[in-house]
Amino acid sequence: MKLDKVLKLAGIIVGVAIITVLAIWPVIPNVKWIPFTNLIKQGLDLKGGVYVVLEAVDTPDIPVTADSMKQAMAIIENRVNAFGVAEPIVQLQGSRRIIVELAGVSDPDEAVRNLIKTAYLEFKTSDGKTVLTGRQLKTAQEGKNPQTGQPEVNLEFEPDGAKIFAEVTAANVGKPIMILLDGQVVQAPTVREAIPNGKAQISPYESLEAAHNVAILLRSGALPVKLEVMEKRTVGPTLGADSLNKSIVAGLAGCIAILIFMIGYYRVPGLVANLALVIYTLVVLMIYAALHVTMTLPGVAGFLLSMAMAVDTNIIIFERLKEELWSGKTLRSAIDAGFKRAFVAVLDSHVTTLIAGMVLYYFGTGPIKGFGITLSIGVLASLFTAVAMTRWILQLVAGTNLIHNLKLFGK
Amino acid sequence: MSLRESMPFHFIKLRKIWYTISVLIILPGIISLFLQGLNLGIDFSGGSLLDLKFNQPTSIEQVRSVLDEFGLEGSSIQRSNETDYLVRTRELTEDENTNVVKELSDKLGGVTVQRSERVGPVMGKELIYKAFQALAVASVLIVIYVAWRFELKQGLAAIIAMLHDALVVLGVFSIFQIEVGSDFVAAVLTIIGFSLMDTIVIFDRVRENSLNKKKGEALEDIINRSMWQTMTRSINTVLAVLFVLVALLLLGGTTMRSLVLALLIGTLSGAYSSICNASPLWFDFKRMETKGKPKTAKA
Numbered sequence: 001m002k003l004d005k006v007l008k009l010a011g012i013i014v015g016v017a018i019i020t021v022l023a024i025w026p027v028i029p030n031v032k033w034i035p036f037t038n039l040i041k042q043g044l045d046l047k048g049g050v051y052v053v054l055e056a057v058d059t060p061d062i063p064v065t066a067d068s069m070k071q072a073m074a075i076i077e078n079r080v081n082a083f084g085v086a087e088p089i090v091q092l093q094g095s096r097r098i099i100v101e102l103a104g105v106s107d108p109d110e111a112v113r114n115l116i117k118t119a120y121l122e123f124k125t126s127d128g129k130t131v132l133t134g135r136q137l138k139t140a141q142e143g144k145n146p147q148t149g150q151p152e153v154n155l156e157f158e159p160d161g162a163k164i165f166a167e168v169t170a171a172n173v174g175k176p177i178m179i180l181l182d183g184q185v186v187q188a189p190t191v192r193e194a195i196p197n198g199k200a201q202i203s204p205y206e207s208l209e210a211a212h213n214v215a216i217l218l219r220s221g222a223l224p225v226k227l228e229v230m231e232k233r234t235v236g237p238t239l240g241a242d243s244l245n246k247s248i249v250a251g252l253a254g255c256i257a258i259l260i261f262m263i264g265y266y267r268v269p270g271l272v273a274n275l276a277l278v279i280y281t282l283v284v285l286m287i288y289a290a291l292h293v294t295m296t297l298p299g300v301a302g303f304l305l306s307m308a309m310a311v312d313t314n315i316i317i318f319e320r321l322k323e324e325l326w327s328g329k330t331l332r333s334a335i336d337a338g339f340k341r342a343f344v345a346v347l348d349s350h351v352t353t354l355i356a357g358m359v360l361y362y363f364g365t366g367p368i369k370g371f372g373i374t375l376s377i378g379v380l381a382s383l384f385t386a387v388a389m390t391r392w393i394l395q396l397v398a399g400t401n402l403i404h405n406l407k408l409f410g411k
Numbered sequence: 412m413s414l415r416e417s418m419p420f421h422f423i424k425l426r427k428i429w430y431t432i433s434v435l436i437i438l439p440g441i442i443s444l445f446l447q448g449l450n451l452g453i454d455f456s457g458g459s460l461l462d463l464k465f466n467q468p469t470s471i472e473q474v475r476s477v478l479d480e481f482g483l484e485g486s487s488i489q490r491s492n493e494t495d496y497l498v499r500t501r502e503l504t505e506d507e508n509t510n511v512v513k514e515l516s517d518k519l520g521g522v523t524v525q526r527s528e529r530v531g532p533v534m535g536k537e538l539i540y541k542a543f544q545a546l547a548v549a550s551v552l553i554v555i556y557v558a559w560r561f562e563l564k565q566g567l568a569a570i571i572a573m574l575h576d577a578l579v580v581l582g583v584f585s586i587f588q589i590e591v592g593s594d595f596v597a598a599v600l601t602i603i604g605f606s607l608m609d610t611i612v613i614f615d616r617v618r619e620n621s622l623n624k625k626k627g628e629a630l631e632d633i634i635n636r637s638m639w640q641t642m643t644r645s646i647n648t649v650l651a652v653l654f655v656l657v658a659l660l661l662l663g664g665t666t667m668r669s670l671v672l673a674l675l676i677g678t679l680s681g682a683y684s685s686i687c688n689a690s691p692l693w694f695d696f697k698r699m700e701t702k703g704k705p706k707t708a709k710a
Contacts (some may be wrong), residue, residue: 017454036503038530045666085688109508109512109524109527110507110510113505113509116505143581148512149577156504160637175679183473183557207617227513228531229504229505229529229531230531230533230534231529231530231531231534232527232528232529232530233526233527233528233529234524234526234527234528235525235526236523236524236525236526238523238525239462239525239526239666242505242664243664243667246664247659247663247664247667249662250658250659250661250662250663251655251659251661253658254655254656254657254658254659255655255656257655257658258651258654259649261647261651261654265647277692291649293638297664297666297667298594298597298667298670299672301659301667301670302597302601302668303673304659305601305605305652305655305674308648308651308652308654308655309608309650311651312644312648312651314646315644315647315651316612317643319641319643319644319647323640344615344619345611345615345616348560348611348615349607349608349609349611349612349615350608351556352553352557352604352607352608353604353607353608354599355549355552355556355604356549356553356601356603356604356607357604358553359545359548359549359600360549360597360600362545363541363544363545363548364541364545364597365541365593365594366536368591368593368596368597370596371594371597371601372597375604377603380572381567385426
């Protein structure tokens with residue numbers, strides 16, 4: 001028995017145990033990155049939220065141009081920011097598509113409706129002439145009418161708009177002025193007197209929230225193009241949390257079954273493999289956190305499958321180790337030879353799976369991409385831990401001379 | 412006594428039996444694919460899906476009567492339990508969607524939308540196109556890699572074994588008309604990856620055994636020996652994958668079920684094809700190459 005190697009081995013086990021606890025248990029309260037699994041971004045299917053692909057379509061009046069797409073993007077971004085959700089994603093795909101991802105919105109369908117509203121505001125006189133549009137609007141704010149307590153939207157025009165508004169109201173005293181949103185008359189108040197300060201109100205609204213939504217739309221401006229929903233996926237927060245819990249339980253059950261199987265079948269190497277698997281899991285989770293990989297349901301499946309691959313790598317190596325022991329080699333040279341011979345098979349099998357994973361990542365969209373990336377990272381990490389960690393720890397165990405019975409190594 | 416020494420039967424000599432089993436499994440699937448095709452989910456065909464949770468026990472008839480009001484007679488209504496329903500309709504616009512949900516909620520005592528999906532027909536076509544593109548690109552890259560590391564004939568045998576597995580999964584999903592969505596594409600590609608991994612571990616052993624073969628050992632015997640040597644590994648690996656998949660199938664959420672089911676079938680098929688198809692096929696390819704001077708030892 002060699003004390004230094006025993007100590008080294010004990011050190012590794014203690015170290016891994018500490019990191020594992022830090023990874024999954026909130027040991028120190030109020031530290032945001034402990035447990036560090038909190039750092040892994042959860043996808044919409046796990047957290048609840050909405051994923052929507054919008055496409056700009058040409059209308060007879062308004063063709064889609066690169067410029068109008070830029071404007072539309074900016075407006076969508078404004079509206080998205082107004083929802084106040086953490087880390088929203090707005091990206092342009094190709095020349096006409098906008099992808100929006102919002103996590104944790106309480107009413108995803110409502111959010112989508114507000115995203116695609118054209119929000120074209122017009123003021124028309126009773127003879128149907130458009131006198132003002134949303135372009136001359138300075139700001140819009142929801143509020144409550146001081147007298148009636150009813151929710152309303154307060155509008156304020158830019159100086160040029162205010163000037164026109166003053167002239168128009170002066171010329172139309174006693175007549176109605178129609179306020180239209182997306183071509184629909186919202187309100188048609190009768191002008192009592194000229195309004196020189198460039199301020200107007202629209203009311204009534206069902207609730208302050210409804211007024212708030214309209215105010216956001218008016219503030220962010222009218223969309224220069226017509227946007228249509230090509231694809232929409234929403235997941236309510238309850239279903240998301242449910243899916244997350246279920247995958248964690250399923251994942252744990254699968255892992256525990258593998259750990260028990262490995263010890264039961266491979267004895268000492270099985271124990272070593274289990275230690276390597278725990279390290280593997282930690283490494284993979286840390287890479288996910290570091291690369292900001294978004295975890296989705298297919299991503300969880302990809303992770304668990306790559307874990308099964310890591311197990312396979314260990315199995316290939318241990319079967320080799322047994323063969324080398326049968327051929328009469330000593331434990332240490334059997335470990336060396338076993339690894340050397342197993343490496344070729346391990347490398348080739350990993351590269352082919354990596355090819356499949358990368359192709360999925362490259363060609364896939366949304367969740368499929370997530371599957372491809374978790375599978376690819378898992379494959380690379382499996383190659384590293386099986387070849388570097390398992391080998392190193394196995395040699396360390398052999399070096400301690402704690403175990404003399406080669407049967408425990410599978411002979 | 413371990414399998415590697417006892418070698419209960421000769422894999423290569425029995426290869427006609429393995430081919431027959433494969434054909435018998437695949438043929439009904441192919442016929443079904445031609446006759447009824449796949450049950451394409453909205454990811455492919457376009458449409459809308461609502462995952463609903465009613466506040467009170469609700470019957471299919473009640474749900475259907477509300478949908479009928481909107482002219483959605485052809486919709487599929489799937490009941491998970493007395494309050495949970497999956498409703499698939501033609502593509503609904505945002506306004507239609509809102510109205511349907513509101514009406515369901517008003518008439519049937521309140522409803523929560525757990526999940527709502529809408530996919531336009533264009534997106535479905537793009538997905539199918541991308542799926543085939545991914546499959547083709549992955550196949551070509553893998554054949555190139557295997558041909559480089561081993562030999563072209565082995566690459567071809569590996570690809571045939573892998574297509575075998577894809578066909579088995581497609582066939583089963585077609586026969587039982589299980590709905591396929593975009594995650595099915597991911598499942599099929601993973602199956603391909605796994606199938607190849609299994610095949611390559613065996614090929615690797617054949618490559619090694621060929622380098623230091625016993626005097627006068629025929630190719631078929633080398634292959635057979637290699638297969639039995641890797642048998643424990645093949646079985647144990649499939650077991651490890653099955654542990655994970657069965658756990659996911661039993662404990663994972665319903666949203667993952669078809670993905671996991673496809674992976675489960677594919678893993679079993681992959682294990683079979685990598686042992687019983689890939690190497691025997693390669694052996695037959697080799698025999699064609701050396702036609703006239705058979706290497707086969709007479710049994």
